[in-house]
Amino acid sequence: MYLQSIHQILKELESSGWDKFAIRYVRKKMSRSLVSFATKKDLQTWYYSTHFIGSSVYTSMLKKSKLSKKQKLELVLSQLGATVGKDNFLYLNGNFWLDPTMVPHSKFLHYFRFLVQSVFPGKSLKEYSNSHELGDLAQKIHLFRSYIDYNNIRYIRNFWVGETDYDKLLSYEKSILFLRLDYKSNANFHNRHLSNNEFKFPQNMKIQVPYSSRMSEFIINLETGNFVSEWLGYGFLESNVNLSNRTREFNIANTESFNYGTPKGDRKLFLGLNGENHQKLDVKHPNDANCRKNLLKKNNNNYWKAEEMYYKKNDEKQYTGLYVDIVKKGKMDFLAWRSVSEDDKPYFYQEFIKYCRKIYPQKNPGFYIFLKIINENKF
Structure with missing residues (x-):
């Protein structure tokens, strides 16, 4: 039963697309682990470790494989059963699953992003999606x-403790040596508002995980401290919640977005990293699922619009936008903004814009510093 069960696992892995090099690696690992005795629980552990995409075993198999980089991307998507529906939504119906214990700074995600950058160099992901050879893969990616x-x-929700999602995210940060969450990237594309309405002030902040140069990111609502995500709009992540259309659209329009490129943030020097690939792989991307694409169409009467930044880079004397990030340094900015009453927020935000324009091109210091200056009557 022991040998037969191991054999069954290996045969299934082989039939799922793995080459002999990946199979040889996992066979050796399993043989060493189960050489003396194998229980049903042991075999089950090995089954899931080889079928959970993102586990240490799966990641090692992917690296040991001699498949081409393109074939490795196709393998992951094939094992997940990835298909694009008529609604342009990606559906996963395979016998492999993303590892629920995979951390946002995992080695798998780092390697997967490396594969994406290698397979799609030079042109934008949107351009690749229109090509014959890589079009289908680019869309799925x-x-x-x-x-x-x-x-x-x-x-974050399942493995960390806190009253809000932000509290849980901060607990995750504290647990990882040398990890400091990054708040420096602009969040105007995650603070879209209905185009028929006036933009008053940001509703959300963007937080990126600095390990592997900001590939994983989270959007947090400044009022609730909880995640903003398209998956909330789809009715996932929370049970027994009837979302209104307004809340549903809000979450879908302002969702987080994993970065295949390397966002520059507010760094002027970008040594050792290709800052352009963020634009090409993440910003200039193929079509979103129809449910999101339709919300962002500019030809709609009332679409979800991203406000322009408070400065104009090519002429700092002209100001066309009303967007400035509230949070730049972390929790201190978050709490400072929450200390302002809802009635006073529009006034303080306009004063904050004036201050940031006054000191430009110096960086936005965050709302905490600004509020401190206000309280000291220095502005």
Whole structure:
């Protein structure tokens, strides 16, 4: 029974697309682990460790494989059963699953992003999606990022303690040596508002995990301290919640987005990293699922619009946008903003814009510093 069960696992892995090099690696690992005795629980552990995409075993198999980089991306998506529906939504119906214990800074995600950058160099992911050879893969790769986001959110919610999602995220930060969550990237594309309405002030903040250069990110609502995600709009992540259309659209329009490229953030020097690939792989991407694409169409009467930044880079004397990030340094900015009453927020936000324009091109210091200056009557 022992040998037969191991044999069954290996045969299934082989039939799922693994080459002999990956199979040879896992056979050796299993043989060493189960050489003396194998229980049903032991075999079950090995089954899931080889079928959970993102586990240490699966990641090692992917690296040991001699498949081409393109074939490795196709293998992952094939094992997940990834298909694009008529609604342009990616559906996963395979016999492999994303590892629910995979951390947002995992080695698998780092390696997967390396594969994406290698297979899609030079042109934008949107351009690749229109090509014959890589079109289907490019579309699936773009849509797949939302499942990585979903897995990241579930991990934070399921394995960390706190009253809010933000509290749980901070607990995760404290647990990882040298990890400091990054708040520096602009969040205007995650603070979209209905185009028929006036933009008053940001509703959300963006937080990125700095390990592996900001690939995983989270969007937190400034009022509730909880995640903003398209998966909430789809009715996932929370049970027994009837979302209104307004809340549903809000979450879908302002969702997080896993980065295949390397966001520059506010860094002027970007040594050793290709800052352009963030634009090409993450910003200039193939079509979103129809449910999100339709919300962002500019030809709609009332679409979800991203406000322009408070400065104009090519002419700092002209100001066309009303967007400035509230949070740049972390929890201190978050709490400072929450200390302002709802009635006073529009006024303080306008004063904050004036202050940031006054000191530009110096960096936005965050709302905490600004409020401190206000309280000291220095502005």
